[in-house]
Amino acid sequence: MIRSIYLFALIALLALGAVWLADNPGAVTLRWDNYVVETTVVVLVLATALLALSLLVLLQIFFWLKSRPGKLGGAFSARRRGKGLEAISNGMVAIAAGDAEEARKAAVAAEKHLKGEPLTLLLAAQAAELNEDDRAAQIYYDRMTERKDTEFLGLRGLIARAKAENNLPLAIEQTLKADSLKPGTEWVQKELLELYLTVRDYMSAEGVLNRTARGKAAKSGKVKRLKAVIAYQLALEKEQAGEKDAAAGYAQKAHDLAPDFVPASILAIRHSVPGRKQDRLLNEAWRHAPHPDIAEAIQALVPGESPKDWYLRAKRLIAPLKPENRETLIVMGKAALAAQEWGEARKFLSKAAEVDPSSSIYRLLADLEETANADAAAARNWIIKSAEAPQDPLWICSSCGRQDRHWTAHCPTCETFDGQSWRKADRAEEEPEVISAEIVKEIEAPAAE
Ligand SMILES: [Zn+2]
Structure with missing residues (x-):
């Protein structure tokens, strides 16, 4: 109410002033150098008011801009960012689709709008890879490793590059760096293990496995098998270095980890000494994986043994373990044949031919006909059969x-x-x-x- 009265009074005052000015127009003369301006007071007052108003508006705009810095710049960078992100997204699609040229173009566009951003670097590196530009890829990965937020990713790229160039020592070095950045990362451990195995550094490979596969994972068949093969390789290394005890230890370890791993069983048998432990080893080895080379290793434990004695020993050690297995039957058939136990030999070999025929079984039967009965015709029949029979197993x-x-x-x-x-x-x-x-x-x- 009071405000309205004030406003009313102000308007009335202004109107009065205007009327008074209209009644007393007066004259204003401005003289400046050679210019002369003649006007009335009304025009001067109006011109002054207009000038003040314009100044006020300009000042308002100035302070508004000043109080919100970057608003104009922000609008610009948002547009740039949008374009950059679009380029990156197009680039990623092109990479997934294997479109090298499109990926390269997108990488250039991304570089223009979002220079040095992690995603831009990644896109550029991948586009370079797709274009088989190894040097450029290397440069981008290197640049990624210089930034904290992309270092790990950059290392992954460099590892792949080093591997592609078959520079395995460098690949190992980069992988170790990645491992120290993020210890225990799964792909890093896997990579490290694979690299060590490829360069035959079995001791380091064993170290990685011991560090990573713990608890339940260590008991998985796959890990145990891997550990067994590594232990076997270490046993071979120790054997070559003349460290017999260490070789025996690793061989036994390999066999214990994977009792069906034939090479480890053979090596463990070769390094074993007579006794209950050896008996158990032979028993386990044959029961888990009957194999002709294991039989050979068992036979070699007693040098200079007569065929008769070997046959008797095999009958005691091997025959009862897997009596129906083809390898058992073949080993027994061979031993009986060498010991001139014709009847036994025929029994074992006929059974083997019945269970799981293969060419070697038919050749042994041919031997038997020739040596036991001097029956050349029967022997020839077996030989013909052996040519058509399935092959014997191999690695x-x-x-x-x-x-x-x-x-x-x-x-x-x-x-x-x-x-x-x-x-x-x-x-x-x-x-x-x-x-x-x-x-x-x-x-x-x-x-x-
Ligand atoms: Zn192969």
Whole structure:
């Protein structure tokens, strides 16, 4: 109410002033240098008021801008950011789709709008990889390792690069760095283990396994098998260095970890001394994985043994363990044959041919006919049969199909670690060269167009 009265009084006063001014226009003369301005007081008052008002508005705008710094700049950078993020998202899609050129373009756009950001670096590195520009990829990964928030990721890229260039010592160095940055990260441990195995540093590989696989994980079959193979390799190293006791310890450890791991059983048997422990070892080895080489190692424990004595020992040690198994039957058949126990030999070998025939069984039967009965015709019949029979088992690489008489930790052809298993080759596997040649032809054909 009072405010309205004030306002009313002010308007009335202004109106009065205006009327008075209109009645007494007066004259104002401005003289400046050669210019002369003549006007009335009303115009001067109005011009002054207008000028004051404009100044006020300008001042308001100035303070408003000053009080909110970066508002204009912010709008700019938000737009840049939006464009940068769009480029990164396009780039990631292009990388996933394997579109090298599109990825490269997106990386350039991202670099323009979001230079030096972690995601930009990652995109640039991946785009470089896709374009097979190893040098650029290396540079971007290096730059990533210089920033705290991308160091770990950058190291991962550098490890992959070092591996691709087959610079394994460098790959190990980078992996150890990654391990110290984030101790216990799963992929780092896995990488480290694989690298140590590839460079045959079994002692370090064992260290990684002992550190990472603890508790329940340590009891898994896969980890135990891995530990067993590593222990076996260490046993071989110790054996070569002339450290017999250490070799024996590692061999026994390998056998205990994986009783069905034939090479470890053989080595443990070779290093064993007669006694109850040895009896238990032979028993376990044969029960878990009957294998002709284990029988050979058991036979070698008594040098210079007569065939008759070996047959009797095998009958006591091996025959009762897995009496129906083809390997048991073959070992017993062979021993009986050498000991000239014809009837026994025939019994074992006929059973083996019945259970699980293979060419070696038929060849032994041919031997038997020739030596026991001098029956050349019967022997020839077995030989013909042996040619058509399934092959005997061999160590076969699961990854390249290579077949070997002896086990090795790394496949000599494809380097796969612990990839060999003792089995009969499938029909398709019997001529691996022919198959791989066909595959090569198929792969090469479209490229030649
Ligand atoms: Zn292989």
